[in-house]
Amino acid sequence: MxxxxxxxxxxxxxxxxxxxxxxxxxxxxxxxxxxxxxxxxxxxxxxxxxxxxxxxxxxxxxxxxxxxxxxxxxxxxxxxxxxxRGALRPRQVKAGISPKPMTVRRISGRPGPFSSTPQFGGAAGASMIPCLADTGEEAALDFLNGAALNPKLTFDTFAEGASNSLACAAVRQMAAGHQGTLDILYIHSSTGIGKTHLLQAAALEARKTGRHVAYLSAEFFMYHLVPALRTPAFPVLRQAMRSIDLLLVDDLQFLHGKQAQDEFSKTLEMLMEAPSQIIMAADRPPEQLDTLCERMRSRVQKGEVVSIQATDYALRHDILEKRISTARRTHPGFSVPDDVADHIARYVISSARDLEGALNRLFAHNQLTKQPVTMDLAEKTLHDLVRIGEPRSIKVEDIQQVVCKHFSVTKADLLSACRARVLVRPRQIAMYIAKVMTGRSLPEIGRRFGNRDHTTVLHAVRKIEAMTKKEAAVAQEIELLKRLVHS
Known part of the structure; x- marks a missing residue:
């Protein structure tokens, strides 16, 4: 670090x-x-x-x-x-020299939740589209090579626990290239739980066997790859994509626009025809993902769909121990007392990213001030991440803020009249939590959600209540959101 x-x-x-x-x-x-x-x-x-x-x-x-x-x-x-993030500087292709063969292509700028070192693909604002149009086949192939994966995001550094063991086992199987078992894997969870770490670990593992791997974000696909397919390099890009053995698509919820969705669906269909495997990750189940057309959603659901649940105390403690051990390799004098690690694992519950953020702060203070890590230092340094004290009054606005962050939507969207599937569920969940945590009347809650009628709120409360009784994953998600509101 x-x-x-x-x-x-x-x-x-x-x-x-x-x-x-x-x-x-x-x-x-x-x-x-x-x-x-x-x-x-x-x-x-x-x-x-x-x-x-x-x-x-x-x-x-x-x-x-x-x-x-x-x-x-x-x-x-x-x-x-x-x-x-993710903007790539085109490499110069010298005359008479063929581009490098495709190996692993990481086309994403977002660091993994367990990574201390963000990785980026090049200079700010660089655009590959003119390069593709001007230089043709060699630049097209070089374009797909992308940037290096983060070497720290491996299976060895991934903290495995009860909440993610199924997802980890499925990804490991895909990375090993076991054909005929899993061809399509869809992972979903809230942010900061480990999806990106798993996908990059799979890419690194698959590369060791010489397989052709493409790792890209949905945003990159939408803003770079789809326009590139409209250039003279289109045939070469298509052929290059057919050679992919393992395709990994992160943050699928950010794929918007009919053209991007159509091209993405065509790409998946093309890869499904070849002996390829596909791992996708998003922040919601496939049936709630409007970015996939109905035909592709059906095909995805026929594959393996795995959710990663919120971290429990044991897993959070394991994550901290792994990070502390990593820090000690380069700074042997750095240590975190057991009571401090226990304190962080118990009360920093929103995401694994916040866990590492908490440890990074303690490390920085220790290195800059030479003060040992103590409980007093932890309480002063992590006060905004760890909030313990008298119960406070919960406001509807607090709930809306937590739900918006969790589902990656804006407050304006939450309060709007839009009935898109991607907004309806967060809105209903926010209404339900507002009812059970604030004691506000249905008409009052309706007014806080864009002046909606009390019958709309009642419908949302009953629907989410029924879902929590039938679906354990939904019940766990609601409990996580309640804890985040309280924190």
Missing amino acids: QVQNLAGSDQWDRVKKELRIELGEDAFSNWFGRVNHEETTGDAVRLSVPTRFLKNWIQSNYEKQLVGLWKREQVDINRIELTV
């Missing part, structure tokens, strides 16, 4: 806290919810965002504000550099 980057991440946490206060929760979530701190060098801070639109918007509207807030943390900061 890099001490400088860890210290910068700690500064970024404080800057985000000030931004949340100055902008309000909704604006902060919309524009900074998916912004990551990458590094602080000299007088510049480098942040990454998932889309070019978000980069341009922040530069135009919040750059001066960001510089001002960072100066409070580090007076010599004068610049904010924004990069787009």
